[in-house]
Amino acid sequence: MSERKPIESWLTDMDGVLMHEGVPVPGADVFITKLRESGKPFLVLTNNSMYTARDLHARLNRIGLEVPAENIWTSALATAKFLDQQHPGGTAYVIGEAGLTTALHDVGYVLSDADPEFVILGETRTYSFEALTKAIRLINDGARFIATNPDNTGPSPQGALPATGSVAALITKATGREPYFVGKPNPLMMRTGLNAIGAHSETSAMIGDRMDTDVLAGLEAGMETFLVLTGLTAKEDIDRYPFRPTTVVDSIADLVDLA
Numbered sequence: 542m543s544e545r546k547p548i549e550s551w552l553t554d555m556d557g558v559l560m561h562e563g564v565p566v567p568g569a570d571v572f573i574t575k576l577r578e579s580g581k582p583f584l585v586l587t588n589n590s591m592y593t594a595r596d597l598h599a600r601l602n603r604i605g606l607e608v609p610a611e612n613i614w615t616s617a618l619a620t621a622k623f624l625d626q627q628h629p630g631g632t633a634y635v636i637g638e639a640g641l642t643t644a645l646h647d648v649g650y651v652l653s654d655a656d657p658e659f660v661i662l663g664e665t666r667t668y669s670f671e672a673l674t675k676a677i678r679l680i681n682d683g684a685r686f687i688a689t690n691p692d693n694t695g696p697s698p699q700g701a702l703p704a705t706g707s708v709a710a711l712i713t714k715a716t717g718r719e720p721y722f723v724g725k726p727n728p729l730m731m732r733t734g735l736n737a738i739g740a741h742s743e744t745s746a747m748i749g750d751r752m753d754t755d756v757l758a759g760l761e762a763g764m765e766t767f768l769v770l771t772g773l774t775a776k777e778d779i780d781r782y783p784f785r786p787t788t789v790v791d792s793i794a795d796l797v798d799l800a
């Protein structure tokens with residue numbers, strides 16, 4: 542295997558890498574500060590499509606992580622970028638929150654429930670039977686089905702929350718149509734992000750806490766991959782997968798010298 546080139550830009554997952562259950566991971570602040578000062582292109586990634594980059598900037602800021610909004614990449618932004626490239630200026634019926642609707646407006650999409658070209662499903666806390674019924678009927682009538690991310694559940698201090706993947710499954714059962722998922726592990730999430738910061742996969746690294754999303758997507762996008770053990774994956778889990786990260790470290794604190 543050939544030597545990798547030096548890392549010139551970084552993508553990092555948010556939950557389980559920079560923060561865990563609302564608490565910053567020790568060293569995450571130093572890592573982010575060092576990246577900002579180095580001027581290296583970087584993005585903090587999340588599959589959650591609920592919030593805008595500005596919302597997430599504020600949420601991270603409250604726990605002491607200073608990540609500029611332009612360094613945040615959500616599955617909603619990736620979905621909007623994908624649609625803008627594939628089918629610019631389209632129409633969509635959207636089930637989702639400001640993170641998704643803002644991203645779609647920003648690329649010139651018109652949100653409509655009158656014969657839209659796409660039904661786009663994202664994260665929300667207020668799924669209504671009426672909105673789901675509307676989405677199902679529009680898909681039956683020919684609208685293409687896109688979902689921001691395939692996660693079946695999301696974390697909360699009280700326990701699991703149903704997430705976009707679970708609701709997509711309901712719509713799939715009712716329509717017989719599978720959505721196209723844009724978020725991780727689709728490497729499109731990384732490719733659109735790299736593109737947004739003018740970075741190239743062969744000189745970029747991805748940091749994540751999950752083998753089946755972060756490491757897989759980074760690998761398939763052609764990036765160097767770092768697995769941290771501060772989130773969902775334990776060291777003994779790694780060997781169960783048919784692929785490996787480039788490097789396993791205890792936490793992001795171990796990567797400060799590379800930033």
Ligand SMILES: [Mg+2]
Pocket residue numbers: 554555556557558749750751772
């Ligand atoms: Mg994570």
